[in-house]
Amino acid sequence: MNKATHSAYADTAEEAIALQDKQGDAMTSDEATGIAMQNTLLTPRFYTTDFAEMDALDVTSVRYDWDKLIAEMKSDPNKGHFKKTDKWQADWEGMDPALRAEFIDFLISSCTAEFSGCVLYKEMKRRGSNTDITTLFQLMARDEARHAGFINDALREAGIRVNLGFLTQQKKYTYFRPKFIYYATYLSEKIGYARYITIFRHLEAHPDKVFHPIFQWFREWCNDEFRHGEAFALLLKTEPKLTESRVNKMWIKFFLTAVYSTMWVRDHQRPVFHDALGVDVTWYGQEVFRKTSEGTRQIFPFVLDIDHPRWRPNLDRMELASRQVAAGKARGGIAGTMARLGGMAKAAFAFVSLYTIPAIPNVVPMSTMMEPTY
Numbered sequence: 216m217n218k219a220t221h222s223a224y225a226d227t228a229e230e231a232i233a234l235q236d237k238q239g240d241a242m243t244s245d246e247a248t249g250i251a252m253q254n255t256l257l258t259p260r261f262y263t264t265d266f267a268e269m270d271a272l273d274v275t276s277v278r279y280d281w282d283k284l285i286a287e288m289k290s291d292p293n294k295g296h297f298k299k300t301d302k303w304q305a306d307w308e309g310m311d312p313a314l315r316a317e318f319i320d321f322l323i324s325s326c327t328a329e330f331s332g333c334v335l336y337k338e339m340k341r342r343g344s345n346t347d348i349t350t351l352f353q354l355m356a357r358d359e360a361r362h363a364g365f366i367n368d369a370l371r372e373a374g375i376r377v378n379l380g381f382l383t384q385q386k387k388y389t390y391f392r393p394k395f396i397y398y399a400t401y402l403s404e405k406i407g408y409a410r411y412i413t414i415f416r417h418l419e420a421h422p423d424k425v426f427h428p429i430f431q432w433f434r435e436w437c438n439d440e441f442r443h444g445e446a447f448a449l450l451l452k453t454e455p456k457l458t459e460s461r462v463n464k465m466w467i468k469f470f471l472t473a474v475y476s477t478m479w480v481r482d483h484q485r486p487v488f489h490d491a492l493g494v495d496v497t498w499y500g501q502e503v504f505r506k507t508s509e510g511t512r513q514i515f516p517f518v519l520d521i522d523h524p525r526w527r528p529n530l531d532r533m534e535l536a537s538r539q540v541a542a543g544k545a546r547g548g549i550a551g552t553m554a555r556l557g558g559m560a561k562a563a564f565a566f567v568s569l570y571t572i573p574a575i576p577n578v579v580p581m582s583t584m585m586e587p588t589y
């Protein structure tokens with residue numbers, strides 16, 4: 216068997232990570248890895264779970280769709296895609312410093328998020344014995360390792376990289392019980408798809424705004440995320456109570472609200488980046504929510520009402536509150552702590568206000584399978 220020489224051709228996550236970390240030997244960046252190591256409410260986390268419980272999932276009830284999806288993933292349509300080509304012309308020197316800083320922050324946070332999926336999926340594959348489950352998770356880990364590797368390729372040109380091997384060993388892992396993993400991961404795959412495709416379509420219409428080549432890789436990229444989302448939808452379908460019981464519906468609403476509002480706050484912290492893309496960040500947020508909500512109609516019994524009069528004002532309140540928390544933290548001392556606590560209370564209040572907006576009921580279709588539509 217030919218050994219891959221770049222993470223884009225790697226057949227497993229382990230191989231991709233090793234290839235990436237080998238490339239970076241001459242250059243390390245403590246700062247980038249340091250940012251990736253952070254654990255705050257707004258930064259991507261690493262997760263661990265009860266792998267035995269996940270391994271016990273039985274996909275018999277969705278077998279037909281499952282086999283089709285796995286076959287598609289095995290056929291590996293994106294093998295070799297996540298690698299620079301002649302199309303790649305990055306101009307880091309000519310980039311405005313403020314844009315450069317925000318863009319690097321965006322890349323590091325995206326790399327960590329991609330890699331967070333990779334470590335979780337890789338671990339599930341390693342611990343499991345259910346062939347259906349381990350096959351899926353090995354394929355998803357492969358994809359996420361390639362995604363993270365490719366972002367690292369882009370960062371390396373700016374003289375930085377995230378040390379993936381180091382992160383795997385040293386970053387703190389947060390425990391989530393399996394059902395929370397399903398909701399959070401399903402949503403992050405769906406929202407990932409919506410984010411990548413929204414930027415790609417926008418830049419397709421405004422080619423003069425492509426300030427870095429990585430955006431031109433986003434269409435195939437989002438197809439990977441789309442398949443991952445489909446896989447989690449099928450897993451959720453195997454256990455109807457996960458989406459039908461009263462308590463679980465409350466959890467789903469909680470995760471939807473948390474994931475949407477976190478994205479909103481995080482994106483509003485990068486005004487220069489969105490300006491450079493010619494994207495109005497408020498429009499972008501709502502557009503991504505709309506696409507994500509459409510997507511989640513395949514399995515969730517309701518969608519959030521993102522046009523409700525309380526929706527936008529409270530997202531803005533969350534954002535202001537998060538700025539207050541950050542300023543308080545930076546200031547330190549008693550005044551800083553007071554400001555931080557005040558900000559946290561405001562954020563909690565805004566969250567409750569968002570959470571209590573009545574949801575829009577949705578009739579879940581018999582089959583979850585969808586085609587990418589955007």
Ligand SMILES: [Fe+2]
Pocket residue numbers: 329332358359362439440
């Ligand atoms: Fe990914």
Ligand SMILES: [Fe+2]
Pocket residue numbers: 332359404407439440443
């Ligand atoms: Fe993914």
